[in-house]
Amino acid sequence: xxxxxxxxxxxxxxxxxxxxxxxxGGIPLSMWExxxxxxxxxGGTIALGLEETEDGALVVKGVKDPEKVVNEIWNxxxxxxxxxxxxxxxxxxxxxxxxxxxxxxxxxxxxxxHDCPIYINDRIDGGTFRRNGSNDYRCTKPxxxxxxxxxxxxxxxxxxxxxxxxxxxxxxxxxxxxxxxxIGDENHIWNDVPDNEFLKLIGAAKKxxxxxxxxxxxxxxxxxxxxxxxxxxxxxxLDYIEYMRSGVDWEYxxxxxxxxxxxxxxxxxxxxxxxxxxxVGRPFMIGNDWGRVEDTDVDKALRESLINALVHADxxxxxxxxxxVRPKLVIVRNPGLFRIPIREAExxxxxxxxxxxLAKMFSLIGRMERAGSGLxxxxxxxxxNGYETPxxxxxxxxxxxxxxLSMKMDPKTSVFSEEEKILGLIAADDTISIERISKEIGIxxxxxxxxxxxxxxxxxxxxxxxxxxxxxxxx
Numbered sequence: 001x002x003x004x005x006x007x008x009x010x011x012x013x014x015x016x017x018x019x020x021x022x023x024x025g026g027i028p029l030s031m032w033e034x035x036x037x038x039x040x041x042x043g044g045t046i047a048l049g050l051e052e053t054e055d056g057a058l059v060v061k062g063v064k065d066p067e068k069v070v071n072e073i074w075n076x077x078x079x080x081x082x083x084x085x086x087x088x089x090x091x092x093x094x095x096x097x098x099x100x101x102x103x104x105x106x107x108x109x110x111x112x113x114h115d116c117p118i119y120i121n122d123r124i125d126g127g128t129f130r131r132n133g134s135n136d137y138r139c140t141k142p143x144x145x146x147x148x149x150x151x152x153x154x155x156x157x158x159x160x161x162x163x164x165x166x167x168x169x170x171x172x173x174x175x176x177x178x179x180x181x182x183i184g185d186e187n188h189i190w191n192d193v194p195d196n197e198f199l200k201l202i203g204a205a206k207k208x209x210x211x212x213x214x215x216x217x218x219x220x221x222x223x224x225x226x227x228x229x230x231x232x233x234x235x236x237x238l239d240y241i242e243y244m245r246s247g248v249d250w251e252y253x254x255x256x257x258x259x260x261x262x263x264x265x266x267x268x269x270x271x272x273x274x275x276x277x278x279x280v281g282r283p284f285m286i287g288n289d290w291g292r293v294e295d296t297d298v299d300k301a302l303r304e305s306l307i308n309a310l311v312h313a314d315x316x317x318x319x320x321x322x323x324x325v326r327p328k329l330v331i332v333r334n335p336g337l338f339r340i341p342i343r344e345a346e347x348x349x350x351x352x353x354x355x356x357x358l359a360k361m362f363s364l365i366g367r368m369e370r371a372g373s374g375l376x377x378x379x380x381x382x383x384x385n386g387y388e389t390p391x392x393x394x395x396x397x398x399x400x401x402x403x404x405l406s407m408k409m410d411p412k413t414s415v416f417s418e419e420e421k422i423l424g425l426i427a428a429d430d431t432i433s434i435e436r437i438s439k440e441i442g443i444x445x446x447x448x449x450x451x452x453x454x455x456x457x458x459x460x461x462x463x464x465x466x467x468x469x470x471x472x473x474x475x
Contacts, residue, residue: 226263237320
């Protein structure tokens with residue numbers, strides 16, 4: 001193992017942190033805090049046998065008896081009074097040589113959600129750690145509660161809310177949902193059942209201990225009024241916001257809690273999906289007659305990114321779902337971390353939604369396709385259309401997933417002709433200049449002018465308005 005240090009921490013080849021620790025007199029107690037921290041975060045490697053000088057540099061001192069230290073590590077990690085769970089594999093603890101001195105490295109993988117929280121000293125409260133930059137910190141009770149919610153396979157959004165009544169379901173929202181379901185499948189056997197029976201069938205309501213029907217959490221989130229949802233989920237918030245070109249001021253917003261609409265998930269989805277299509281230049285409108293213009297693959301991918309955020313969100317977390325639309329950029333955030341490794345989610349074929357009942361409801365109206373294919377399809381669509389590859393990030397404070405969908409052309413991956421790339425750029429920004437077109441595609445200004453002229457001569461492109469204040473029109 002080639003160890004290269006800069007300061008106290010450095011990144012290994014997989015992007016996880018090495019943490020330098022002295023091994024004088026055996027294993028430092030802080031190692032187990034780091035073990036908990038890495039396991040509850042994104043993984044990392046602990047290197048024993050290093051010391052930090054006064055100027056912050058690292059010096060390799062080595063471990064005097066590395067075999068003894070390794071044995072001590074295995075004994076401790078398998079003692080549940082010291083460590084709640086062993087997440088190490090046989091080859092995760094190694095003795096490595098560096099400049100003639102021996103160190104012990106401990107590679108800690110991110111723990112499976114079923115095993116979290118990983119804590120030490122038999123204390124879940126006070127012994128659970130996570131990572132904040134280059135430091136370990138004790139998790140708060142809400143953070144521990146979030147990990148506890150995720151370590152069960154029970155569908156939490158299917159929990160019955162005995163303190164709520166069926167009147168807490170907004171009947172207008174339910175009617176709109178049922179209309180959309182009928183349009184998608186006019187022969188579905190649930191189309192003609194009474195509303196309360198329908199709600200039970202889709203998982204939006206259940207019979208409580210009192211023998212009466214009550215909404216489930218999924219039912220309240222999907223069809224309830226925001227002020228009632230907030231009684232159960234205090235930090236509930238749905239926010240769609242379009243920013244002006246300055247990037248500071250916003251020009252359009254849909255936000256729950258403003259009193260102008262129901263504030264529930266279904267109405268947020270329909271309103272935000274309509275607006276999202278308009279904002280990127282091609283509406284996939286869900287109009288008064290519930291008809292929809294033919295979708296492009298980009299339309300579907302954008303809509304899927306919105307649904308992914310809604311069905312994977314931890315609604316009891318510290319923040320809400322937020323969609324930001326900026327020039328040639330869509331940023332989608334939802335509370336809660338991934339429940340499976342990001343690489344598995346990106347590869348497709350396996351899904352672990354935090355809210356499977358909500359996922360079922362979207363599936364019934366044809367808005368979710370094959371399970372586990374969402375992120376994979378979004379990424380492949382962006383590549384196919386020559387856009388920059390989407391980025392997906394997880395943050396811990398608060399636990400959040402952010403997906404960035406750039407609609408800028410990536411000349412390295414785009415398989416389209418230069419004319420098609422130009423049309424794609426104009427579809428995203430109808431005021432784009434020739435200079436910007438040439439820069440985005442990576443061709444000279446004169447070549448860009450020639451391509452634009454050919455598009456105009458062929459009737460595919462038109463310029464309207466004044467020279468400085470005009471805009472492009474794709475025919």
